[in-house]
Amino acid sequence: MNIPPATTRLRGIFTPNIVPLTAAGEINEAELRRYTDWLIERGVHGLYPNGSTGEFTRFTPEERRRIVAIMADQAAGRVPILAGAAEANTRETIRACEYYHDLGVRAVAIVSPFYYKLSPDGVYAYFKEIAVNSPIDVTLYNIPMFASPIDVPTVQRLAHECPRVVAIKDSSGDMPHMLRMIQAVRGERPNFSFLTGWDAALVPMLLMGCDGGTNATSGVVPEVTRRLYDLTIAGHLDEARAVQFRLLNLFDAMLYSADFPEGFRAALTLRGFATGAGRQPLSENQQVDISVLSRTLQCLLADEGFVDEPVGGCPAGEATASDVDTTQVRRIVDTVVAELTRRGLV
Amino acid sequence: MNIPPATTRLRGIFTPNIVPLTAAGEINEAELRRYTDWLIERGVHGLYPNGSTGEFTRFTPEERRRIVAIMADQAAGRVPILAGAAEANTRETIRACEYYHDLGVRAVAIVSPFYYKLSPDGVYAYFKEIAVNSPIDVTLYNIPMFASPIDVPTVQRLAHECPRVVAIKDSSGDMPHMLRMIQAVRGERPNFSFLTGWDAALVPMLLMGCDGGTNATSGVVPEVTRRLYDLTIAGHLDEARAVQFRLLNLFDAMLYSADFPEGFRAALTLRGFATGAGRQPLSENQQVDISVLSRTLQCLLADEGFVDEPVGGCPAGEATASDVDTTQVRRIVDTVVAELTRRGLV
């Protein structure tokens, strides 16, 4: 028996989680359970396994199911679960929807087709077939930097035709695009939910009508994203804005200093979890870069009071990416280049 | 004698204006003066001649000077003027700065170098040379869809080194980028002003710390952008948001239905100004498209109470770009394609 489409909006911060792995590269179930508890205790409104942060493409179909099963079991209904359910094709995806439905998750999230870049008509046909056959609510997942974009008319058309489609998660960070979607859909579907996946614009998105977010930073600093959400909803704009600016620092450091989601994995390690190494191998250079990043992240997390400063301390004042004395770095690099030139190496 | 750098921020909506032309393609001075008065009377905080809306690249250096001279004379100090001053190279640009300084404008705006895509170092060197030599305040103008992007470290560096650089106008519409700039600069330069050129995100930009905007819609519906600004500053968020959604409709219709800024020119004609044809020639198809667009715009402007509905009336409800019955259009187009196929034409 299918659950009827929801009559209330999805709201709040749904946390896309890193999957801890053992030294052998297998899912670390014990750590995943401990992480699930930790997130719930720190106030996240929901869980979002098999998201991009969860590296869903790097697991097998069986592993994806197992991740959700473990987390659903551990959460035990304390918070709703939004389960990433995209598989190789619509038939496999629908089967996954059925499986997650049986686990009792609140809804599934389906990323737009990726690898191939589909036309809007192709994106529509894909979601339509899934929505018609899914036993549970479906959240569209738009992440144009990785997958075929879901444009506004397609969202509107799916919202109009498919009661089972109840939300969109948009990770573009594009404010006008979000406003256009809200305007195109909210009149007809007042309970349709708009979630932003772009932590760097969380406060303004909430102010303009978003219902929440699926934000990777909430997997690292759930206390901060919860506070940001509560302050914004309560209308404490000045404080919310201040938290947004601090979150932006952390988000940028985790996002832009390493291949995604390695920065988030490094930060989660600092919060005390045995994440293990990811499944995407890292070159030696990348490992060095992550060591450097970890120190920066530790300073940022120390600033928030979550960890101690690293040995040797942090730069004075608020730690930001721009704290680097770029002039000094430049001067050193110039010296190096000059030396290389002298030796005839460049 | 140079004016010292300003000690107060640029604030409010500075209107980038279309330049009315005569049938012979010359600047229509009388209409430009009438338009200047009309804008000031409707509450714009400032004027912004020689912006992208003002098609600065399509005028000669002498014409660009004349446009500012006419408007400065007509404004007669009632509102400040931000004059677009980019010329072929830094030497010519500095001369233009001197000329506009003598006219008494409040500041100049310099678009980042275009045609060639410069590196951040090149963008820095360009603005630095101008800032050091300009007798009046300089606003950086970032419009990455048309010109070399000005990245956050470059803004920070120029703000740090150049007291003469007092503001940035950013037309990317990218909220996280705006937040990063504010965070990088405001601490050191509390009077540095952040203006957004992207009308589709005006309310959230103002909510997050922007000081105002240079918004092409304000040249067409100055009453609306002024109301939006006042509501936002006063903290009437619900009303401000509603105005933002309406403005978005109008902005999108003007921006995406014709080569920029033809949609804005068409709308200004509907408001009663003899804009004349632009200097970029239009194909027959484009002229047809603009006729269709004009009808849509008239309905949108009628909705706001500025003009009568077109003969034949407007669709019921709020007129939006999505009011089109796309299914019906599709069906008709399919019929056409089938007919073309039958005739062996495609």
Next chain:
Amino acid sequence: MNIPPATTRLRGIFTPNIVPLTAAGEINEAELRRYTDWLIERGVHGLYPNGSTGEFTRFTPEERRRIVAIMADQAAGRVPILAGAAEANTRETIRACEYYHDLGVRAVAIVSPFYYKLSPDGVYAYFKEIAVNSPIDVTLYNIPMFASPIDVPTVQRLAHECPRVVAIKDSSGDMPHMLRMIQAVRGERPNFSFLTGWDAALVPMLLMGCDGGTNATSGVVPEVTRRLYDLTIAGHLDEARAVQFRLLNLFDAMLYSADFPEGFRAALTLRGFATGAGRQPLSENQQVDISVLSRTLQCLLADEGFVDEPVGGCPAGEATASDVDTTQVRRIVDTVVAELTRRGLV
């Protein structure tokens, strides 16, 4: 026991094949075997299952193995096989390499990591781990429109460090990029092979040093791509060029008139194969578009002498995408738009 790295270059046209499906959406083994024979009989130099044309992402891991097993069994050593072997992560990919090795394929092709956009260092680390552990030769697969780009230094580094990496298949169609790769690698690795996946530039790529291609058109008109290859290698430049221009028409029609690879599937149907519907669902509009496309393709194939003209005949002269009387189409569309406007629909 591993096969030692090859001492001769991969050469010629390796055909990436569409996978025929039954009405139930399962692999149509009988038709796939018939198609395999047909390709070999028409002169393709090799087979390339699980390529992008083969929609590898839309099959399960088990199905991908089965497709190669069927084709390897049917080919029975008549031509070499290059098997697409990318799976969810390096461990799964290495297992697939082992499986394909046991089937006796000539080499595997591994697409660069997709969905996530990796840095060059990440791309390097990924291929390095696979190359070190694969029992058979590895072809790098660069397709920057769909997957993380493999840049020239990374190709050079992998070619330098990994004897097991014996070739690159590049589907960018970017001639200077191909020249840079050849220049960076050929000196050190004279048997390293360069294959182009971009049919629109096949002749010039071969002329400048490529060893062959993996070309989707060869799955539809293997006679033509073989002729093109032979003419080019034999130095008959005028004739080769003429064939290239004709192939370009067909390629563009198949590639740009429908979401990939639907145009190729439609054309293969015209060549007499029961391809079945693809796994990506199509909207009604898409189905109409493909009907229109099929007629165009039938005319292009009739031009080559492979099929009869469609009922009603083809336009006079060589059928090309530009045969459409665009002025007439415009006029009709204008009429439609005017009528829609009159009815107040737009």
Next chain:
Amino acid sequence: MNIPPATTRLRGIFTPNIVPLTAAGEINEAELRRYTDWLIERGVHGLYPNGSTGEFTRFTPEERRRIVAIMADQAAGRVPILAGAAEANTRETIRACEYYHDLGVRAVAIVSPFYYKLSPDGVYAYFKEIAVNSPIDVTLYNIPMFASPIDVPTVQRLAHECPRVVAIKDSSGDMPHMLRMIQAVRGERPNFSFLTGWDAALVPMLLMGCDGGTNATSGVVPEVTRRLYDLTIAGHLDEARAVQFRLLNLFDAMLYSADFPEGFRAALTLRGFATGAGRQPLSENQQVDISVLSRTLQCLLADEGFVDEPVGGCPAGEATASDVDTTQVRRIVDTVVAELTRRGLV
């Protein structure tokens, strides 16, 4: 009196020249005359002032005219001149066409509208108006990285409607695009000329039907581009290919190591011309980068026998961008980063 449209194709290498400047930043007429002679004596087929290499946007309208006047006077009919004639709008551009016509140049080249990104219809309308009013032949100039792209249907339409449009110069380096243009136009307009502006693909472009090029490297090593052209036309494919690979090294070094066209200016200085500094100011970092680049360029030019090796000598073997020991550089950079980290700077 107008010159009738040409009945023979433009052919060969037309050199886009750097404009030497004096210490005061003015056009260095004596050096420009000497440079003009030098180019003609080294075998360039034509001259192409006011191209992108010539930084046409950084000169005033009067200066652009003067540059052509000086070169036309100096060339004195020895080689044809293709004069860049784009001005602020179509009226100004047509006036420039008239001026260049009176100077006796062979044709003008008009870059597609830039800054604003025009639709294909807008691009068409722009060139149509110019073509109808120009007294001399017009070459379309497509450079999509800097200006509105000219798509294939637009080229075809203009070639069909405008006898005055006699050629296209395409700087995209996109081989399939070039083939599509040739196929769309050559049948109807056998004397329409196709020139490539992308030196990295000059040989294959010529092999596939291009008539020549407007190539910035020919302003630095005219002997090489002339040899490349002659070898290709004569059918000496192996030698032509070898020259293409060497030219690619030089082109990449000049193009990618500095903001365009600074690398070309640096190389021209090495050939013995007093180019002066460009009009776009350079940061200190950029000046250091160009010093490093100059050494590399000197080695590349020494390899060709045009200059002596720099003091201290060049790396053994053919100098290429990839001669850098990147591992060693990495190690040094890692050391620097580690040191910076230790000092708490990053």
